[in-house]
Amino acid sequence: MTHIRIAVGTTNPCKVDAVKIAFESTFDLPITIDAYNVESGVSDQPFGDEETRIGAYNRARAALKESISACKRADFSVGLEGGVHVGKHPIDGSQELWCMAYMCILGSNSELCLSSKDPISTYDSNGEVKELCGEAKSASFKLPSSIVKLVLEENMELGHADDAVFQRVNSKHGQGTVGMLTSGKITRALYYDHALKQALIPFLWPEHYIE
Numbered sequence: 001m002t003h004i005r006i007a008v009g010t011t012n013p014c015k016v017d018a019v020k021i022a023f024e025s026t027f028d029l030p031i032t033i034d035a036y037n038v039e040s041g042v043s044d045q046p047f048g049d050e051e052t053r054i055g056a057y058n059r060a061r062a063a064l065k066e067s068i069s070a071c072k073r074a075d076f077s078v079g080l081e082g083g084v085h086v087g088k089h090p091i092d093g094s095q096e097l098w099c100m101a102y103m104c105i106l107g108s109n110s111e112l113c114l115s116s117k118d119p120i121s122t123y124d125s126n127g128e129v130k131e132l133c134g135e136a137k138s139a140s141f142k143l144p145s146s147i148v149k150l151v152l153e154e155n156m157e158l159g160h161a162d163d164a165v166f167q168r169v170n171s172k173h174g175q176g177t178v179g180m181l182t183s184g185k186i187t188r189a190l191y192y193d194h195a196l197k198q199a200l201i202p203f204l205w206p207e208h209y210i211e
Contacts (some may be wrong), residue, residue: 003030007067007074009038009059014176015080018189022196023076026204034072038062040081045157049102052083053135056104064106076107076203080192084143084151084158097148099158099177100140101192103199107132132209136198138191141178 004027008019016035023031039062040046040055059079067074082101089096143151143158150161162168162177176188202209 003032004076005032005034005067005072005074007063007072007077008033008035009040009063009077009079011035011037014188015192018080018192018196019078021189022193022200026197026200034063034067034070034074036063036066038066040079042081045151045155046081046083048083048085049100049137052081052100053102053104053137055079055081055083056102056135057133060104060106076105078106078196079104080196082158085140086152095148095152097143097151098140099143101138101195103134103136103138103192103195105134105196105199105203107134107203132202132206134199134202136195136201138195141181143177144181147177 004023006019006023008016010016016033020031020033023029038059041058041062042051042055046052046055056079059081060077061079063079064074064077067077080101080103082099085098085100087096087098088094144165146165147158147161150156150164151158156164158177162180166180168180175184176191178191179187
């Protein structure tokens with residue numbers, strides 16, 4: 001394999017950049033990315049691990065479908081979904097809101113699988129190529145009370161709450177909440193980078209993930 005084509009289930013430039021960086025550093029091959037504006041199939045503001053994880057999977061699956069329809073069949077399709085989860089402080093019991101994200105990567109590229117340390121069959125009993133699914137969750141961090149109030153009491157999406165609190169416009173297409181709260185030390189692309197690389201683990205070790 002000399003080139004990788006990736007379908008991404010978002011047109012958000014920060015997320016697309018994160019995917020490009022993660023794949024290039026993992027495989028050291030030229031990358032072509034086709035970004036598609038697809039539906040997540042979950043709430044605009046996902047709550048909890050399950051809903052956020054489903055959103056990432058749905059985006060990856062929809063992006064793959066779009067790539068096939070456009071006659072640009074991808075080697076990999078990627079879904080990224082940001083979410084929040086509600087918790088309670090273990091000592092004082094106060095309500096908390098934590099930010100996190102899920103990554104889902106779908107692929108069935110036999111050339112990558114067969115280049116693994118122990119070559120394996122990537123075909124099932126019907127002769128169909130086996131699909132791998134890599135998933136990972138980002139680091140999470142606690143959101144400030146000013147944002148918590150808007151998300152939980154006024155049903156705002158996190159990005160809109162961020163814009164309101166920090167007087168910004170369309171922050172989710174920029175450095176995002178993590179960028180603002182870390183004073184730019186962790187950009188949104190960097191925030192996704194580790195999780196994307198972790199979601200690629202099954203493609204680095206397919207002999208341990210393909211059944």
